[in-house]
Amino acid sequence: MTIPGFGEVSESLRRSTVQVQQTPGRAQGGGSGIIWSGDGLIITNAHVAHGSQAKVSLWDGSTYDASVLNRDTRRDLASLKIHASGLPAATPGNSSALRVGELVIAVGNPFGFIGALTTGVVHSLPGRQRWVAADVRLAPGNSGGPLADAQGRVIGINTMIAGGLALAVPSNAVARFLKGESGPSLGVTLQPVPLRDGAFGFLLLKVDLGSAAEAASLMIGDLLIGAASKPFASFDDLHAAVESSGETLDLQFLRGDRRATRSTAVRLRARQPEAA
Amino acid sequence: MLGIATSGLSRIAGLAVPIATVNRVVEELLTKGHISRGYLGLGLQPIAIPDALAKELKLTGPGGVITLSVEPNGPAERAGLMIGDILVALNGKPIQDTDDVQSVLEPGFVGKPVKATLVRGGALTEASITVGERPRRAE
Secondary structure, eight states, X not given: OOOOOHHHHHHHXXXXXXXXXXXXXXXXXXXXXXXXETTTEEEEOTTTOOSSEEXXXXXXXXXXXXXXXXXXXXXXEEEEEESXXXXXXXXXXXXXXXXXXXXXXXXXXXXXXTTEEEEEEEEEOHXXXXXXXEOOOOOTTOTTOEEEETTXXXXXXXXXXXXXXXXXXXXXXXXXXXXTOSOEEOOEEEEEEEOGGGOEEEEEEEEOTTOHHHHTTOOTTOEEEEETTEEOOSTHHHXXXXXXXXXXXXXXXXXXXXXXXXXXXXXXXXXXXXXX | OOEEEESSXXXXXXXXXXXXXXXXXXXXXXXXSSOOOEEOOEEEEEEEOOHHHHHHXXXXXXXXXXXXXXOTTSXXXXXXXXXXXXXXXXXXXXXXXXXXXXXXXXXXXXXXXXXXXXXXXXXXXXXXXXXEEOOOOOO
16 A cells, blocks of 8 residues: 555545635635535535535636535534536545544635644543644634544534634534434433532433433432543533533443442433424 | 411511411420421422432322432431432421421421331332431531
């Protein structure tokens, strides 16, 4: 196996990156996107594609009308479809396996520079991997474009700039978004309870039938105290752990006489649509 | 005399405090100078118990009250109760709602043990709670 050089990796990522513009569009503005599959599926930010239609320009200058398939404003993701085939699709990476310090590449179209590339490292994984923060130089126009690792595997969608850092939606969140899942769910009703010594727990008041929690044998009265061996310290921690996990989430909980901390691997499921 | 009429309990209906209550309160006021109220030291919320579990444990009702907080060193904590314990009976009387708990907080129970039937970790267990006296608010 030959290891592609950095220039090669960069070139391949640039060819998978597209320009996304609103239609009817202003001449300026717009953002970036990434070819997710060769048959014309494009991923970008929801704030880049706000309408039902958009214009997508490929690296070779060809332009297509795109229809917006799906948007999730909560995760700031949108999926677009163009009528094309054999496109140079990007390779998705596993954002859950990312480590701080890994070399990353961002490609986009800032200030009208097409396919501009910038590099940096993973700075942090805030909100229990709800975001990938990287110290790459982004500018307006980068939104919706790829953040990739040194092998060119897309590990995030560049979404915003905060405190000089680029914040990207992790690629695993994109995968869930594409499965039509509005987010993984435990299928439980919880009551946050403050515990002693500043710890924080979630008491299970209800476990939905057929839910991920039921399959993991969780029951009412169980007290969830941590995820992935990290104790909960605030109200947001469980939500963040669920959102940022892969297919399974290790939960620590107390049951019965509390003599031992128990652990269970929950296979997360899509949130069920709620009846209005 | 049947009772003492009051408009302080309801704006809509004229209510009277029954004579039995009046007698009990007066007697306690005369002997102790204040009304003692029972106290368990528990924060509780009604909860539905899943059918399968209720059947397995042969519970009489579909619900109970779950412990959300336990007062440090309070009567319930001294009896070993913990967050997540589901109270399903007190002295053998089924508990479906927090109102049902009030019945053992009547003054007569203060200082006496009550038998609490709990669902803990999916199994039935019992605890004996000595009902405390609610600390009086500082005037």
